[in-house]
Amino acid sequence: xxxxxxxxxxxxAFYPLxxxxxxxxxxxxxxxxxxxxxxxxFAAPTDFQQGDSYRIIFIHVPxxxxxxxxxxxxxxxxxxxxxFNTRLSSxxxxxxxxxxxxxxxxxxxxxxxxGKPTWGTWWVWDARLTSELILLFLYIxxxxxxxxxxxxxxxxxxxxVLALVGVVNVPIIYFSVQWWNTxxxxxxxxxxxxxxxxxxMLWGMLVMVFAFWSYCIGAVLMRVRHIxxxxxxxxxxxxxx
Amino acid sequence: xxxxxxxxxxxxLERDLLIALRRRADVLTxxxxxxxxxxxxxxxxxxxxxxxxxxxxGVVWVSxxxxxxxxxxxxxxxDFADGTLEQLVLTPQPLTLLVxxxxxxxxxxxxxxxxxxxPLLGLQFDLPVDELWILVLSLLIGTPSLSxxxxxxxxxxLGVRGGGALTSLLVLPLYVPVLIFGAGAVAATANGTGxxxxxxxxxxxxxxxxxxxxxxxxxxxxxxxx
Numbered sequence: 001x002x003x004x005x006x007x008x009x010x011x012x013a014f015y016p017l018x019x020x021x022x023x024x025x026x027x028x029x030x031x032x033x034x035x036x037x038x039x040x041x042f043a044a045p046t047d048f049q050q051g052d053s054y055r056i057i058f059i060h061v062p063x064x065x066x067x068x069x070x071x072x073x074x075x076x077x078x079x080x081x082x083x084f085n086t087r088l089s090s091x092x093x094x095x096x097x098x099x100x101x102x103x104x105x106x107x108x109x110x111x112x113x114x115g116k117p118t119w120g121t122w123w124v125w126d127a128r129l130t131s132e133l134i135l136l137f138l139y140i141x142x143x144x145x146x147x148x149x150x151x152x153x154x155x156x157x158x159x160x161v162l163a164l165v166g167v168v169n170v171p172i173i174y175f176s177v178q179w180w181n182t183x184x185x186x187x188x189x190x191x192x193x194x195x196x197x198x199x200x201m202l203w204g205m206l207v208m209v210f211a212f213w214s215y216c217i218g219a220v221l222m223r224v225r226h227i228x229x230x231x232x233x234x235x236x237x238x239x240x241x
Numbered sequence: 242x243x244x245x246x247x248x249x250x251x252x253x254l255e256r257d258l259l260i261a262l263r264r265r266a267d268v269l270t271x272x273x274x275x276x277x278x279x280x281x282x283x284x285x286x287x288x289x290x291x292x293x294x295x296x297x298x299g300v301v302w303v304s305x306x307x308x309x310x311x312x313x314x315x316x317x318x319x320d321f322a323d324g325t326l327e328q329l330v331l332t333p334q335p336l337t338l339l340v341x342x343x344x345x346x347x348x349x350x351x352x353x354x355x356x357x358x359x360p361l362l363g364l365q366f367d368l369p370v371d372e373l374w375i376l377v378l379s380l381l382i383g384t385p386s387l388s389x390x391x392x393x394x395x396x397x398x399l400g401v402r403g404g405g406a407l408t409s410l411l412v413l414p415l416y417v418p419v420l421i422f423g424a425g426a427v428a429a430t431a432n433g434t435g436x437x438x439x440x441x442x443x444x445x446x447x448x449x450x451x452x453x454x455x456x457x458x459x460x461x462x463x464x465x466x467x
Contacts, residue, residue, distance in 0.1 A: 137414040144410050148401045157464040158397050162411060165393055165457055169415050172446070176418035180425060 025218030032211035039204035070100035078160035090156035257346030297366035298427035352384035396461035
């Protein structure tokens with residue numbers, strides 16, 4: 001059976017679909033999250049170097065992955081909206097930004113909590129931490145620009161250009177920060193050296209990654225529904241839902 | 242067509258330079274802002290020469306970033322207000338070229354003065370001669386990129402509420418690589434590793450922004466003029 005994908009590019013068609021999908025993803029996120037946390041807190045053994053403090057990895061790593069991935073996905077939808085002038089693509093980009101910023105913030109916050117017991121400091125100007133911080137600034141800039149322009153279609157296009165400029169810059173920023181870091185403070189802290197991880201820890205992390213994926217998809221679908229309602233409030237089909 | 246495009250480029254450049262010459266105060270404000278900000282750091286940190294020598298590249302570069310940002314608002318706002326910008330977008334000449342002329346004029350009036358005063362400010366921080374040269378060279382290669390990237394932000398925030406503060410929010414994170422390699426070039430000279438790599442990367446970023454930024458600026462201007 002062939003699915004007509006373009007059908008769901010129209011807000012009236014996508015709105016009910018998103019409404020049907022979002023609860024499933026959120027339920028899946030809760031289920032996987034519970035399983036992942038159980039593995040993380042009870043099944044996984046205590047690390048012989050870091051003790052129990054390493055257990056924050058089960059939140060930290062998935063959040064950091066999502067924070068970077070969501071920026072790319074956001075730029076993808078923004079670019080699609082700019083190129084094909086599809087309203088829903090731009091709405092998706094706007095819906096992704098707050099979740100991406102939240103993931104970046106969680107990654108930074110849990111990183112600080114993890115850094116205190118293991119490195120003895122809340123914050124180091126490590127390449128990954130610094131580029132994650134700049135990623136947060138990029139999210140904030142994107143959201144501020146979108147919020148500052150009253151005309152939604154104009155806001156879509158302007159923020160899309162910014163997202164595309166940002167996505168070109170993200171790798172440049174990452175590598176420049178990495179080089180800057182190696183020049184300035186040597187290898188006082190190394191989180192690149194990965195000790196061979198016990199299989200159960202890896203499983204816990206994988207489950208948590210899928211939990212974060214499901215949460216992000218569910219949350220973004222919920223948010224895009226709100227954006228559709230807000231933007232299309234004058235349309236006739238809204239009064240029918 | 243090619244000759245017409247070149248003529249249009251020079252006409253826009255000449256016009257913008259002439260306007261800058263007529264409104265000298267605008268250009269001088271940015272310049273003195275840069276000088277004052279750089280001079281504030283020793284007052285805040287203390288006059289210890291060793292410390293000053295160490296922080297000089299960073300201080301000069303951060304101040305250059307702020308000064309470049311401060312002047313961004315003026316880049317398109319005057320032309321936007323009196324309708325010139327609309328006419329520029331409507332001309333048959335390629336918009337990317339006209340935008341490039343405007344960015345070039347912006348750099349000549351705000352970036353170049355910073356490059357020229359750089360060595361004097363470096364002397365205030367007790368930088369040795371070879372580091373002074375690298376500082377000037379890094380500013381010379383790096384500040385055009387600042388104008389390029391900044392113009393994208395300025396074009397996007399044209400006629401938007403709270404434009405100035407918003408521009409800095411958009412542009413400053415994108416300035417990070419230029420800051421790192423600009424200040425890094427001077428620091429690398431100081432510790433003897435050589436500034437070649439940093440300067441090459443600054444050059445690479447300039448080339449990259451020369452190719453991509455005019456397109457992004459043009460697209461942003463068209464959106465702002467809708």
